[in-house]
Amino acid sequence: MTKVAIAIALFFFLLTACGASVPVSTQTQEITSTSTISPTPYPPTQTPTLEPTITPAYPPEGIGPETYPQNVDPLTGLVVPDPALLDRRPLMIKVSNIPRYVRPQWGLSLADHVYEYYTEYGSTRFIAIFLGQDASQVGPIRSARFFDDNIIRAYKAVFTFGYADFRVMEKLFASDYANRLVVESENTPLFRIDPQGYDHLMVDTSALSKYISNKGIENNRQDLHGLFFQLEAPKNGQPVQQIFVHYSIAIYTKWEYDTLTGKYLRSSDTVNSEKVGTDLYATLTDALTNERITADNVVFLDIPYQYVNKNPEQFEMPFIGTGVAFAFRDGQGYKLGWQRATKDAMVSLINEDGSPFPMKPGNTWFEVIGTSSTLTQDEQGWRFVFHIP
Secondary structure, three states: OOHHHHHHHHHHHHOOOOOOOOOOOOOOOOOOOOOOOOOOOOOOOOOOOOOOEOOOOOOOOOEOOOOOOOOEOOOOOOEOOOHHHHOOOOEEEEEOOOOHHHOOOEOHHHOOEEEEEEOOOOOEEEEEEEOOOOOOOEEOEOOOOOOHHHHHHHHOOEEEOOOOOHHHHHHHHOOOOHHHEEOOOOOOOOEEEOHHHOOEEEEOHHHHHHHHHHOOOOOOOOOOOOOEEOOOOOOOOEEOOEEEEEOOOOOEEEEEEEOOOOEEEEEEEOOOOOOOOOOOEEEOEOOOOOOEOEEOEEEEEEOOOEEEEEOOEEEEOOOOEEEEEEEEEOOEEEEEEEEEOOOOOOOEEEOOOOOEOEEOOOOEEEEEEOOOOEEEEEOOEEEEEOOOO
16 A cells, blocks of 8 residues: 555544544445445344334326325325424434444434435545434534535425534525524524444434424424335336445445345445555444435436535535436436426436436435546446546
8 A cells, every 4th residue: 555545544534523523535436345344233222112114005107296185294204103393394313434443424324315416535424314203313414515505405394513714604604594493502402412432422312303493483394395206116227236435435335226125225435445456345234223325216416516516625516407317216227307497496306207206105315426537337237437527
């Protein structure tokens, strides 16, 4: 290993400050390893709750994308045991993905949607969105980026984050949703835990929703139309058992379709991968529930990454209009389009003829890749490699 690579690895290990990240190259390698080294999860603390379910006779015509039954979560297409949960704003929480000691994170298995996107210097972070279920601990919570504005507006959400660069803070707090931004202070429901000597910022989603209501902020059911759900998978897909995404030499992921559960299982990087054959994975679990992270749908969104600054590295990603998307459900892959007509609209997935693409009822992980990223397909699966223009 070169001196530069050693310095990068050491810097990555030591990073703990909010907003810090790994200065690694975005030149990535193809993924070949299938190692599944399992991390040791923390003891679960989530109070067991009833899970959303598929109705015994799911409407063959599907649900959405314009209207949804009162007891159906518009983000998952599932009937929720407590429809009262839908009578509130979605809760959007920024969750860390590096340094690797923050894994396994808390609460991700209970989110309706999770977005992963490139932030800077080889790192990614998650946006976890909760509506049909609550989680007693979600985190570790980290700082905001410019892209978050798109998701706040789309979901009409409450946004919890751990501060940000001053330029991002100025944009967020000058917005019309500034009263729905929640950062750590004496009166907020955020709290800290200290597992294995790490000081993690966390939140309880139920307490967060009550906090917003108690502040007198409108917290009713929102218009979240846009997604279409159907139990039967479209016939025009291509069989795909594994999906890889390589954001950098430090951040890469594998989604593997499990025929037994009908879900995609997530595995994440354990070492920096500088060349083919050096990738190593660990199954990603939820420290709150001890459950493996899975997705009923995995969706890749091609969105242009545009530099705001190069030092420090900052991006705007205009998420409006139309673009290319790839969706995976039931072991099948589909090339689609995405569309958002206005800045306050949810994203919709559409077929080539403009008709709505039917997502599988259940949760979705969105991987936000750049329009200059690449895709290769072979017998091992589909590989997306992130590149900055």
